[in-house]
Amino acid sequence: MSRLRDGAYAMPPKQLKQVLNEQLPDGWARLFRTFDVNPIAAASIGQVHRVHLKDGRDLALKIQYPGVANSIGSDVANVGVLIKMSGLLPDGFELAPYLEAARQQLHDETDYIQEAGQVFRFGQLLKDEPQFAVPAVHTDWSNSKILAMDYMAGGAIEDVAAEPQAIRNQVITDLISLALSELFEFGVMQTDPNFANYLYAPQTRKIVLLDFGAVLKIDPRTADKYRRLICAGLQSDTDDLMIAAQDMGVIDATTGGAHRARIVQMIQQVFNMIRDGGAIDFADQTLSKQLQAEGLALYKDGFLPPVLPVEILLIQRKFAGLFLLGARLGARVDVEDILRAHSGIIR
Known part of the structure; x- marks a missing residue:
């Protein structure tokens, strides 16, 4: 699972630039001092890039893959077909409610505005807990498809x-x-x-x-x-x-x-x-x-x-x-x- 996480699909630079052009204001590149086109993390819904702004901020941009929200319904349905074909489920098992829950959760996860609100909420809940760190959200670089947060240093939890x-x-x-x-x-x-x-x-x-x-x-x-x-x-x-x-x-x-x-x-x-x-x-x-x-x-x-x-x-x-x-x-x-x-x- 660690190898899968570290080697997940990443958008090629041309596609990445297209997404940024669609989601960010005109002239966005002039405000960056550096932008690492190699993602520091990649998963099923999006990938994360480290950027340094000219105003001194060190950010992690979580960028959603184009079209991923529209494909969730069919992807979940395909998973359901594969599970049923496996023959592992007992006769009469109701799979549909679980597939619907998975579909709904994945759709929720594509809403980065909603996630930004939860990041802020947990930051407030844990502000007096010194054992935890929650990144701050930067709303001026965030929208429903891009989530900008403080870059947080650290190693994999498995380490x-x-x-x-x-x-x-x-x-x-x-x-x-x-x-x-x-x-x-x-x-x-x-x-x-x-x-x-x-x-x-x-x-x-x-x-x-x-x-x-x-x-x-x-x-x-x-x-x-x-x-x-x-x-x-x-x-x-x-x-x-x-x-x-x-x-x-x-x-x-x-x-x-x-x-x-x-x-x-x-x-x-x-x-x-x-x-x-x-x-x-x-x-x-x-x-x-x-x-x-x-x-x-x-x-x-x-x-x-x-x-x-x-x-x-x-x-x-x-x-x-x-x-x-x-x-x-x-x-x-x-x-x-x-x-x-x-x-x-x-x-």
Whole structure:
């Protein structure tokens, strides 16, 4: 994935100049002291270039690929066809709601004016948190297709794996704490845990947050559901855990009794590790493999999952991504303390 990120498609200079001519005022080039035509980052929707303006500003310009917004619908539909052709989905699985959610999110991510507002919002939310850095937006060079922000120095977040254990632990602690603050305090969450959305500046020990295209507004009722789930899990209350799982849409009235019990047991396994293990070693894949085996057994036994609410799905994507990053860094973190601190659940 790192090689794919670093080697993604980039617009050739001629096409890049055409896009800039269409999106920026006449004479824009005269205001630049330097413009690196080689992107410093490239992804599926756009690419990022470092520029120095003659007024002294050092900026990162996020430039959208031409026509990408118009192709999202057909691209998502094609992905749906490929998934169905794979034969991996159980009979009766409702794929359409997930494809529609993906289409809508990708469309939202093409609106750089909306993203600029989220960058500003998170900058304000985190202005007193010294462990994080959020770039400032420069509105005079931004529009719906170009987003101009401060250039932020730092290395790939995966490079933290070479840092001492204490630093690796602290980075994951900070990111989990941020996700829980988003869920329980901010009411908004950046739900895309792509490693490329983070940088780490070893000189300042700051985590740089780069991308806010996939920001989700969280219903307070959803936050309460998570709080009840955490409370039931940490107290090993199987009955309340069953209720919480149903409230969140993980199981529903159509889920058979044996499947319900197995799913709740899987959730409790996670909380048992959190509650009983002290600092969790994210590099230890024992539980992950156990859960994969349990999931496969459910699939073979004919379990048909209900359509999960998109809000829950996106929040879970964020937590799953942080788990993967923790494994990549080999972090060891006391997750129970973090959960209790942010959810308000006392021992």
